[in-house]
Amino acid sequence: MQYLVFFFLSLLIVVLQTTILPNAFGFLWFYDLIIPLVIYFSLYRPFREGFTILIAAAILMDMTSGAPAGIYLTTYTWLFLACRQTWRFFDVKHSHLFPAIVIIGVLFQQLIFWLAIRIQAGHFVFSGDSIRLVFFQVLWVVISSPFIFLFLQMFFGATDRMISGKAYENGQSN
Amino acid sequence: MFSRKTLVIAGLLLLVAVNGVVFSYNYMRKSSLYPAAVETALFFVGPLQDGVSRVTGFAENVWSRYFMLVSASMENEKLRRELAEVRHELHLCREETLLTARVESFLEFKEEAAYEMVVADVVGREPSAWFESIIINKGKANGVKVGLPVMVPEGIVGQVSGVSGHYAKVLLIVDRNNAVDTLVQRTRARGIVRGLSSNVCRFEFALHKADITTGDIVITSGLDGIFPKGLRVGRVSKIIRRSSGIFQEIEIAPFVDFSRLEEVMVIINPPDIDLSEN
Numbered sequence: 001m002q003y004l005v006f007f008f009l010s011l012l013i014v015v016l017q018t019t020i021l022p023n024a025f026g027f028l029w030f031y032d033l034i035i036p037l038v039i040y041f042s043l044y045r046p047f048r049e050g051f052t053i054l055i056a057a058a059i060l061m062d063m064t065s066g067a068p069a070g071i072y073l074t075t076y077t078w079l080f081l082a083c084r085q086t087w088r089f090f091d092v093k094h095s096h097l098f099p100a101i102v103i104i105g106v107l108f109q110q111l112i113f114w115l116a117i118r119i120q121a122g123h124f125v126f127s128g129d130s131i132r133l134v135f136f137q138v139l140w141v142v143i144s145s146p147f148i149f150l151f152l153q154m155f156f157g158a159t160d161r162m163i164s165g166k167a168y169e170n171g172q173s174n
Numbered sequence: 175m176f177s178r179k180t181l182v183i184a185g186l187l188l189l190v191a192v193n194g195v196v197f198s199y200n201y202m203r204k205s206s207l208y209p210a211a212v213e214t215a216l217f218f219v220g221p222l223q224d225g226v227s228r229v230t231g232f233a234e235n236v237w238s239r240y241f242m243l244v245s246a247s248m249e250n251e252k253l254r255r256e257l258a259e260v261r262h263e264l265h266l267c268r269e270e271t272l273l274t275a276r277v278e279s280f281l282e283f284k285e286e287a288a289y290e291m292v293v294a295d296v297v298g299r300e301p302s303a304w305f306e307s308i309i310i311n312k313g314k315a316n317g318v319k320v321g322l323p324v325m326v327p328e329g330i331v332g333q334v335s336g337v338s339g340h341y342a343k344v345l346l347i348v349d350r351n352n353a354v355d356t357l358v359q360r361t362r363a364r365g366i367v368r369g370l371s372s373n374v375c376r377f378e379f380a381l382h383k384a385d386i387t388t389g390d391i392v393i394t395s396g397l398d399g400i401f402p403k404g405l406r407v408g409r410v411s412k413i414i415r416r417s418s419g420i421f422q423e424i425e426i427a428p429f430v431d432f433s434r435l436e437e438v439m440v441i442i443n444p445p446d447i448d449l450s451e452n
Binding site: 014015017018019021022023029032061063064065066067068110113114117120129133 | 297298299300301302303304305306307309335336343344345346349350351371
């Protein structure tokens with residue numbers, strides 16, 4: 001049941017960023033909203049739960065996008081594992097670090113995309129447009145990620161209480 | 175000396191007499207006392223009357239205006255609602271007009287074209303700015319297959335890259351991973367159109383000696399086995415001829431505005447590609 005709820009959350013985000021956001025904010029280059037979700041799963045949720053939802057979200061994104069197949073799966077998996085390993089050694093679970101980690105995640109995704117295009121198309125270089133795109137995405141992260149963090153905390157807290165009657169405390173129950 | 179009764183009667187008579195004199199209009203008007211009396215009375219009463227009447231007037235005004243305002247406010251609210259409804263209806267009418275115009279142009283194009291087409295709505299767009307694709311609401315059930323060309327009356331849009339029962343993914347020609355075999359309409363110079371950014375394509379492999387100028391129209395050659403020959407692609411917007419290298423660097427502005435795509439047409443039975451004409 002819990003997995004189903006989280007899957008629907010991922011599905012909702014995918015639909016949101018393939019329908020409403022490109023029409024409303026397409027010209028402002030909004031970032032991939034699955035990234036904060038992946039980072040949240042990685043830092044604050046059990047591995048199996050996070051990884052399952054990550055795979056589902058990545059497949060949804062890969063299937064709806066015109067990007068080379070598997071690119072989102074690659075991005076999310078590396079990001080998830082990297083964050084997971086990082087908090088074993090560094091204390092990155094503070095909520096005020098969340099935007100910074102999302103920025104790193106977004107930059108990492110841009111790097112993966114750039115490499116994919118570079119390998120496939122061969123001639124692509126970073127232009128003014130690309131720099132502007134990255135700048136806007138980072139700006140959006142700074143503006144929106146604290147609210148997304150709060151929303152995810154509330155959402156996961158509520159679903160945990162409703163479904164299993166317990167709440168994971170910042171990944172302690174791992 | 176006088177009885178009490180006599181005094182009362184006399185007093186009454188005097189009172190009547192004085193009253194008659196004092197309240198006699200003509201007399202008063204002529205009397206020199208009148209203006210002074212009026213002035214005195216007005217001196218004391220006037221300001222008070224003025225004050226009271228101002229206060230009551232103000233109160234009356236406030237009262238009546240309050241009711242007026244309440245009714246005006248209610249009327250205003252009602253009119254606003256009506257205006258919003260009318261605006262919404264106007265918006266729907268405009269949308270309907272635009273949709274009708276688009277449908278008419280699609281139908282006109284379908285009638286003129288030699289191939290069978292399916293009209294589809296764009297229901298989703300690429301979430302990343304690095305890649306260019308759309309999701310349409312026609313799939314296998316409507317005869318859509320992977321590789322079929324997609325277009326609008328203005329020009330080609332892209333090709334189907336994935337398909338499900340009722341939906342399909344279309345890779346736009348402005349995506350860097352897409353390539354279309356094309357011709358310059360005026361000089362028949364051949365080249366490959368490849369996506370560069372969301373509204374620009376590159377025309378690759380055009381030789382230095384090829385006669386191409388800014389403003390030339392680029393059409394499909396039909397040699398890629400996907401797009402039928404002669405469909406509009408875009409207009410040459412920029413040419414760079416370097417002294418080194420054997421190819422020109424050419425940019426093309428597509429005829430299609432990809433940011434405003436709402437409906438597209440999938441060519442279900444693209445005609446066989448004729449290689450002999452090129």
